[in-house]
Amino acid sequence: QEFIERMIGQLGQEEFNSFEKALALESPVSIRVNAKKFNPLLHFEKVAWCETGYYLNQRPNFASDPLWHAGAYYVQEASSMMLEKAFLKAKELNPEPLKILDLCAAPGGKSTHIASLCDHKDVLVCNEVIKSRVPVLAENIRKQGFSNVIITNADSVDFEKLGGVFDLIVVDAPCSGEGLFRKDPQSINEWSIDNIQTCELRQKRILDSISKCLKPNGILIYSTCTYNPRENNKQIESLIELGFEPVNFEVKGNASHTFQCMPHLSKGEGFFISMLQNKSLENPVKTNKSSKLLKTLKKQDEWMQGIPDEIEIYGFENKVLGGFPNTFDFFNESLSGIYCFSIGTEIGELKEKRFAPSEYLPFAQFLIKDEFPRVELDQSNALKYLAKNPVMHQSNERGYVLLTFKSIPIGFGKFAGNRINNLFPAEWKLRIMPSEDKWFSFSN
Secondary structure: OOOHHHHHHOHHHHHHHEEEHHHHOOEEEEEEOOOOOOOOOOOOOOOOOOOOEEEEOOOOOOOHHHHHHHOOOOEEOOOOHHHHHHHHHHHHHOOOOOEEEEEEOOOOOHHHHHHOOOOOOOOOEEOOOOHHHHHHHHHHHHHHHOOOEEOOOOHHHHHHHHOEEEEEEEEEOOEEEEEHOOOOOOOHHOOOOHHHHHHHHHHHHHHHHEEEHEEEEEEEEEOOOOOOOOOOHHHHHHHHHHHHOOOOOEEEEEEEEEEEOOOOOOOOOOEEEEEEEEOOOOOOOOOOOOOOOEEEEOOHHHOOOOOOOOOOOEEOOOOOEEHHHHHHHHHHHHHOOEEEEEEEEEEEEEEOEEEEEEEOOOHOOOOOHOOOEEEEEEHHHHHHOOOOOOOOOOOOOOOOOEEOOOEEEEEEEEEEEOEEEEEHHHOOOOOOOOOOHOOOOOOO
């Protein structure tokens, strides 16, 4: 009742009636294609503010589609894809390679979206403060194949200690979740005045810390999935008082520094997004060196199968990591005091001085697929492979093989005479086999 009364106050009774009717409708289903892996000619309705976003007519069983497991697309709420318009405006204001922080990154929808809009000279730090949520963030980054990404597990206060090292910070803040009421009915049960007040305080603490990490003229993109002005506009007003200036960006022909999506006005859930520029000349970079700096390794031939020449090789403990130098340089110069879960792409591992290619390597966008033997799987065998079963295949070949579905890699195997042994990452295993009548595969 308290939510209803506040929304009537915000919207007026007539518009609230339209809002309430929209909440009774089915939530739209939308996906964002990973165009750097998968670029089919699609005939679905496009999301107006995202070049690679599409609406589906109904929610299929995505777990039955090997392309979803391969990182060829991401299931993402349409309103949140509005981030694309803000990011492209930030890129326009600063065309130099960007150092970007996505502070509240799990499960990875916005992170993978940002990464898809970057080039390899940009560096994206994807952070998640809750340790148990970091593996799913890493899974989505790795499946989508981005190599200019650093995944961290730290609090906003830890980043505050760095000073002004970022050109762009995205804060998709923890919030009261009012915009999810239609999509996730459980969020209704979690709503309370006390919870809202807790969210407001948490958001202010995060923004106070993170605002100190922006370079002069750096950009802050702040978003929530709520309608509450105290979690949205009030937080923006507080930043303006600190010296931030609004930056307009355009969505569907309308320019503003804030957009509030509502289900009766746009095809998506409740979402708020705003864009500001740091006009402070302070935020000096602080010394944050660690003794655990990543160092380049001399390239060994056995490590370099499928790896382009421009990829540098780094070592960390027994791991062989690959990526673009600017990503590793930024870690060494600015982030070595922050807990890092992963950096770049894991190329392989040294086990008793023997090299084994990483189970994550097949998903890397830079991988030269033609340097590996390939076996194309149909949907039935692909799903069996994703469930960690061996692939029945007669061959006299030996060594590693790249397994594909619709020509997109879904993992490594190893030839073993009458079968291919399964090297799909165990933690990503398909645990419930979808019944054949529920199979779905994204295609034309």
